[in-house]
Amino acid sequence: MNSRYPADKCVKLFEPIQIRDMTVKNRLVMTAMHLNYTPSGEVNDQLIDFYAERVAGGVGLIVIGGCSIDVVGSMPGMIGGHDDKYLPGLKRFVEAMKKIDPTCMVCAQLYQAGRYAYSWLMGQQPISASAMPSSFNPETPRALGIGEIPEVQQRYADAALRFKKCGFDTVEIIGSAGYLISQFLSPATNKREDEYGGGFENRARFGVEVVQKTRAAVGDDYPLMMRVAGADLVPGGHTNKESAQACVLFEKAGVDCFNVTAGWHESKVPQITMSVPRGAFAHFAYGIKKQVSVPVIACNRINDPMLAEEVLRNGLSDMIGMARPLIADPNLPNKAKEGDFGLIRKCIACNQGCFDHVFSGDDINCLVNYRAGREGQYKQLPKVETPKNIIVIGGGPAGCETARIAAERGHKVILLEKADRLGGQIHLCAAPPGREDFIELARFHEAALKDLGVDVRLGAAATKEMIASLKPDEVIVAVGAEPIMPSFAESTDAENINIFLARDVLLGKARCYGDTVIIGGGAVGCETALHLTQQGVIRPELAAFLIESGAEQAERVKELLSEPVRKVYLVEMLPKIGQDIGKSTRWTMMKDLGRMHVDIRKKTKVLGLEAGGVRVEISENESELIACENIVLAVGYKADSALPDALTDAGFHVTVIGDAKKPRMAIHAVAEGFKTGLSV
Numbered sequence: 001m002n003s004r005y006p007a008d009k010c011v012k013l014f015e016p017i018q019i020r021d022m023t024v025k026n027r028l029v030m031t032a033m034h035l036n037y038t039p040s041g042e043v044n045d046q047l048i049d050f051y052a053e054r055v056a057g058g059v060g061l062i063v064i065g066g067c068s069i070d071v072v073g074s075m076p077g078m079i080g081g082h083d084d085k086y087l088p089g090l091k092r093f094v095e096a097m098k099k100i101d102p103t104c105m106v107c108a109q110l111y112q113a114g115r116y117a118y119s120w121l122m123g124q125q126p127i128s129a130s131a132m133p134s135s136f137n138p139e140t141p142r143a144l145g146i147g148e149i150p151e152v153q154q155r156y157a158d159a160a161l162r163f164k165k166c167g168f169d170t171v172e173i174i175g176s177a178g179y180l181i182s183q184f185l186s187p188a189t190n191k192r193e194d195e196y197g198g199g200f201e202n203r204a205r206f207g208v209e210v211v212q213k214t215r216a217a218v219g220d221d222y223p224l225m226m227r228v229a230g231a232d233l234v235p236g237g238h239t240n241k242e243s244a245q246a247c248v249l250f251e252k253a254g255v256d257c258f259n260v261t262a263g264w265h266e267s268k269v270p271q272i273t274m275s276v277p278r279g280a281f282a283h284f285a286y287g288i289k290k291q292v293s294v295p296v297i298a299c300n301r302i303n304d305p306m307l308a309e310e311v312l313r314n315g316l317s318d319m320i321g322m323a324r325p326l327i328a329d330p331n332l333p334n335k336a337k338e339g340d341f342g343l344i345r346k347c348i349a350c351n352q353g354c355f356d357h358v359f360s361g362d363d364i365n366c367l368v369n370y371r372a373g374r375e376g377q378y379k380q381l382p383k384v385e386t387p388k389n390i391i392v393i394g395g396g397p398a399g400c401e402t403a404r405i406a407a408e409r410g411h412k413v414i415l416l417e418k419a420d421r422l423g424g425q426i427h428l429c430a431a432p433p434g435r436e437d438f439i440e441l442a443r444f445h446e447a448a449l450k451d452l453g454v455d456v457r458l459g460a461a462a463t464k465e466m467i468a469s470l471k472p473d474e475v476i477v478a479v480g481a482e483p484i485m486p487s488f489a490e491s492t493d494a495e496n497i498n499i500f501l502a503r504d505v506l507l508g509k510a511r512c513y514g515d516t517v518i519i520g521g522g523a524v525g526c527e528t529a530l531h532l533t534q535q536g537v538i539r540p541e542l543a544a545f546l547i548e549s550g551a552e553q554a555e556r557v558k559e560l561l562s563e564p565v566r567k568v569y570l571v572e573m574l575p576k577i578g579q580d581i582g583k584s585t586r587w588t589m590m591k592d593l594g595r596m597h598v599d600i601r602k603k604t605k606v607l608g609l610e611a612g613g614v615r616v617e618i619s620e621n622e623s624e625l626i627a628c629e630n631i632v633l634a635v636g637y638k639a640d641s642a643l644p645d646a647l648t649d650a651g652f653h654v655t656v657i658g659d660a661k662k663p664r665m666a667i668h669a670v671a672e673g674f675k676t677g678l679s680v
Contacts, residue, residue, distance in 0.1 A: 005313055010305050010336045012312040019295055020223040020256040022169055025103045026060035027312060028333050029297055031321040032109040035364045041080025043089030048096045049376040054326050055097050055104045058333030063172050066111025069159040072124040073112035073180060081159040087166055094167035105169040110156050114180030115141035129183045129190040136266040146194055153210045157217035170223035173210060178264030181207040185246055188236035204246050208253045215254030225257040226250055230284020233263035240287040251292045259297040259321055260285040270588045274349040275434030276301045285317040297321045303347040305336035324354055328368050342447035345369055348437040352667045356582035367667040368441050370674040384410045388473035390680055393462045396424020398658025398669035399478030400445035405677025407452040414470060415454055418461040422446050424480050431506035432527040433534045464650045474680050475652045477644045481637035481659035488608045489633055495611045502528045502634035514566055514629030517614045519606055521572025523580045525634035526589055529570050533596035536565035562595045569599045569626055571616060577602060637663040
């Protein structure tokens with residue numbers, strides 16, 4: 001039988017589509033993301049080099065931004081669009097993109113943060129529909145006076161015209177994420193009593209008039225896009241139904257395409273973290289698509305081209321938005337088109353190099369792709385004139401990345417891994433519920449090393465005799481680190497208590513039945529706590545069955561999803577747990593620990609282990625015995641220098657990297673592996 005859409009190929013994803021008079025060559029959109037590359041607002045080489053690689057990678061439409069329409073609603077590091085002084089740089093940007101691929105459409109996002117802006121950064125009090133602060137920014141904004149509104153609206157239009165004059169194929173008005181247009185639209189933030197407040201159409205008026213003014217400025221033949229929240233996901237905000245109603249009004253005002261995201265920045269619903277199921281919010285796009293007649297883009301946690309294909313085939317949207325997946329792999333579109341799915345370096349939604357850097361003000365980069373944001377520095381990996389025999393010991397992220405880069409440059413590489421699989425500590429990261437995407441890094445490395453012809457030897461514990469037999473020119477040691485064993489763990493008083501390493505619990509080598517104390521409240525401790533609380537709890541598919549069959553009421557099922565079968569304690573000496581977890585992920589983990597009733601003890605010192613539990617200090621002269629059946633140690637890792645020292649003493653040229661050098665985060669391991677592969 002013939003099928004227009006084979007199950008193993010992306011076909012729909014690469015069909016062209018029309019947005020007004022603009023033809024987009026495929027259905028993939030690189031959505032806007034703040035990169036921190038333009039500190040003065042001026043387009044620079046870093047920005048051009050970054051997007052040039054994505055254009056060459058085959059995406060159909062790129063949206064850059066946010067791009068400021070004024071100063072008061074901007075943020076540092078954004079692309080300037082509020083002044084004619086930025087025009088030369090913007091023209092240079094478009095010319096650079098079109099030189100690479102004239103069929104790739106280029107869009108600028110028009111940005112005004114409203115009450116999410118900061119006066120201490122921008123020098124002006126933020127503006128909003130009403131004088132209401134947010135949890136995202138506690139500063140109280142200034143409510144716009146009725147006479148000021150037309151001027152603010154015109155700034156969107158003026159900026160749009162600037163971008164059109166610079167050659168941009170379209171512009172996108174941001175009416176999502178809780179920014180200014182959202183603040184007027186939502187009853188949660190708009191308490192006005194004039195014609196811009198009150199009923200739904202009055203609250204929508206500000207955004208409608210922004211669209212109308214922008215349409216008048218750019219003309220009838222110019223495509224106009226809008227980014228909208230499929231649902232606000234804040235108390236008192238709009239559901240998908242009201243968002244769709246607003247889009248109907250925006251379409252009548254002149255919008256030609258809706259880019260549908262989920263929620264606001266201050267929403268307490270996770271939207272972009274690894275714990276969010278892939279494609280979780282595609283139904284928001286579908287809810288809007290049913291009500292409008294223009295193309296709709298689905299976004300959020302779509303990091304796999306075959307998932308994107310399914311969303312399109314099922315009619316949930318007309319296009320697919322990806323930002324972080326194209327940071328992780330600029331060539332994702334081309335690889336998907338050719339069917340090279342295994343070689344796609346998937347975004348794992350860790351946020352370590354992207355959103356965490358937005359909050360810290362650092363340049364955006366990527367855990368899985370060290371070149372992201374550094375494309376100009378590493379345009380071409382230098383090929384070697386005289387290939388060396390390189391031995392890499394350890395198949396974790398540092399070792400695999402070293403082997404990949406060294407092989408790509410032309411070296412002959414042998415990778416030795418004592419386990420029966422590549423990945424190392426990545427398997428620990430991927431073990432807790434909602435963290436499974438970490439394993440995609442190990443899968444990429446496995447496919448990439450095979451494609452490059454690296455001799456990968458699993459189950460191979462390195463010795464100096466083995467290394468000598470391989471006659472290496474250089475040896476890279478990336479064997480990871482070993483768990484720290486605190487002295488109290490050797491106590492003989494802890495009768496009838498099981499003592500486990502967090503590593504063994506996460507990998508399924510040890511099972512905890514009964515109440516458990518986890519000692520150590522860093523990332524590993526937090527992840528182990530969530531892992532243990534999920535054991536015995538009803539799974540989502542059972543929850544769906546109970547609700548659909550009527551066996552349990554929905555509220556009771558919700559309770560069951562958060563009822564662990566054991567008591568889990570998390571004990572940490574420091575005043576804060578999860579300090580080594582990125583800001584954009586930590587809050588979701590803290591929320592889950594609370595939901596699963598983990599008993600968190602901060603600023604708590606372990607005095608020792610006793611029969612029946614763990615003795616902890618609760619004040620200077622007072623202690624408490626926490627009764628438990630299991631103790632899990634998650635107090636950190638330490639490097640083991642035995643192997644590199646032995647190899648160095650044997651006369652080999654040895655370089656130690658990754659956790660074998662110093663235990664750190666995965667983003668540091670990949671970065672060090674990249675640079676090591678470049679230096680050998």
